[in-house]
Amino acid sequence: KNQVEQSPQSLIILEGKNCTLQCNYTVSPFSNLRWYKQDTGRGPVSLTIMTFSENTKSNGRYTATLDADTKQSSLHITASQLSDSASYICVVYGGGFKTIFGAGTRLFVKA
């Protein structure tokens, strides 16, 4: 069964701290994996896109990793800001129109 599981479900950190979000998937075949940031009541916005051959990709304070062998990805956020408070969704694209979304990790950054 094609699934994307994210952990933790929610996370509270202090402003300025780092955090890492996890994504495990069983989608096959695999085309690419994307991390999205979704503010409450808004549409998701793409942060990173990773293909099978890529291990690490950065976008400012966001760094995503991918281990295609173990089918795991992580999103590391450095020096968190209040504006980082949002849901972070891992999405795996398989063959054809197959698009499997994780349930997301809800991040709260406190001052």
Add this chain to the structure above:
Amino acid sequence: ETGVTQSPTHLIKTRGQQVTLRCSSQSGHNTVSWYQQALGQGPQFIFQYYREEENGRGNFPPRFSGLQFPNYSSELNVNALELDDSALYLCASSLGRTNTEAFFGQGTRLTVV
């Protein structure tokens, strides 16, 4: 801003009614996908339209239907609304049918009472 616009932004309907949600895709994009996102959940794929034809469908009943127009804008229609249809409905546009980057609209918040 992604260039994908959805209307209306919020909507309240009564159980049993019908609703039409609209999406204008990003310029140059010929594919539109619709998703339903319940509170606290990830988006669930409803269907995708490519060049005015349905290209794929998720696990949703036939009362969820759609259209794509020659300008690649799209509509999502839901008949016989149920309370569980209350959700954020997201539209995403992309170029091509498969695995190209999708850009999401801000969503339509539908509440069924």
